């Protein structure tokens with residue numbers, strides 16, 4: 299037997315249910331850029347729970363390369379498409395995994411669910427409030443499995459922090475910080491018609507190097523790797539947002555028409571305040587295994603904090619414990635309770651859990667923890683932070699996406715923006 303993507307049957311990992319490990323998901327990977335090739339293509343080939351039958355990208359050269367590599371390296375005959383509609387019509391699929399431009403994922407995801415398929419999409423779940431609603435109501439109407447491929451919530455220290463917070467050790471959480479001020483160079487910011495990427499410097503004076511889809515989105519729209527783990531720890535949701543920004547052009551790379559830093563303040567349903575920062579144009583201090591992600595939670599009786607630098611340690615401090623200074627705790631992104639398959643799966647071992655959750659949900663009928671409501675709750679506050687920046691920093695109220703007296707499941711609300 300090969301490698302399985304499951305959390306069932308592993309008493310440490312989640313549950314003692316005995317899994318039926320038979321079967322596989324006939325899946326297509328859509329969008330063959332950096333993320334899909336480095337993650338979904340590899341995993342749907344590696345894990346027996348998946349049967350990669352088709353791939354799709356608007357760029358024929360990427361389709362050719364990926365299908366050619368799969369044939370050469372894995373002796374797999376995976377069919378390639380440049381037209382998503384045609385692929386849905388011609389292939390007998392159980393699911394699609396969508397990895398296209400972040401602001402274009404939702405229509406394709408909804409089309410697939412309407413056609414009876416289960417869906418995984420990359421992060422963020424949506425880039426507009428209207429798309430959040432479309433996603434929610436389509437999942438409600440179709441009943442298909444929808445999974446947001448957000449992985450940082452599966453990190454070891456995030457799991458530990460949730461237990462600590464929920465057990466009350468640091469009291470009531472009142473102040474939460476998160477930041478993703480990262481820098482990987484500017485190579486994904488400009489692209490020509492043939493698909494070649496250019497850095498900001500290479501784009502200078504080159505009319506073929508056009509801004510990629512990343513320019514369409516304000517940096518603060520991408521807070522998913524902060525909101526997903528933090529709201530999981532707090533068991534909370536954001537109700538109100540206000541945000542500020544540096545000017546909408548980088549100081550370090552003036553070719554990039556995106557702010558260097560944007561900052562959101564958020565208020566949650568359980569009365570915590572959050573300060574979340576996002577930027578991607580300037581070099582930064584490396585924060586250990588999380589690279590550029592950083593977190594702090596202050597409660598009424600103590601605090602938790604991630605490393606400030608590679609040489610630093612994660613910290614726990616509790617007021618009543620007679621501590622002269624915080625305890626340095628050897629937490630990591632890796633999990634002590636994780637299955638062996640998770641090791642080396644990517645992003646501090648977390649990428650495995652996304653595929654295990656999807657396989658367990660589709661093949662073994664086990665509800666996964668990041669349902670569509672929690673998924674859009676990781677997107678909507680960030681979308682509204684970007685709106686606040688454009689709206690003279692005015693506060694924005696986050697809609698409640700769950701059905702209730704005001705909205706029946708499957709029904710769009712009267713107000714969608």
Ligand SMILES: NC(=O)c1ccc[n+]([C@@H]2O[C@H](COP(=O)([O-])OP(=O)(O)OC[C@H]3O[C@@H](n4cnc5c(N)ncnc54)[C@H](O)[C@@H]3O)[C@@H](O)[C@H]2O)c1
Nearest residue numbers: 329330331332333334354355356357397398399400420421
């Ligand atoms: N979870 C993570 O850690 C993580 C990391 C990186 C990127 N991402 C997300 O992954 C997604 C893809 O990112 P990327 O860096 O690979 O982007 P990319 O621009 O390199 O690739 C996107 C690909 O989608 C294709 N595409 C666009 N519209 C299409 C359509 N209608 N049909 C078929 N193909 C289409 C494009 O031609 C392109 O090849 C984004 O949503 C991004 O936010 C997530």
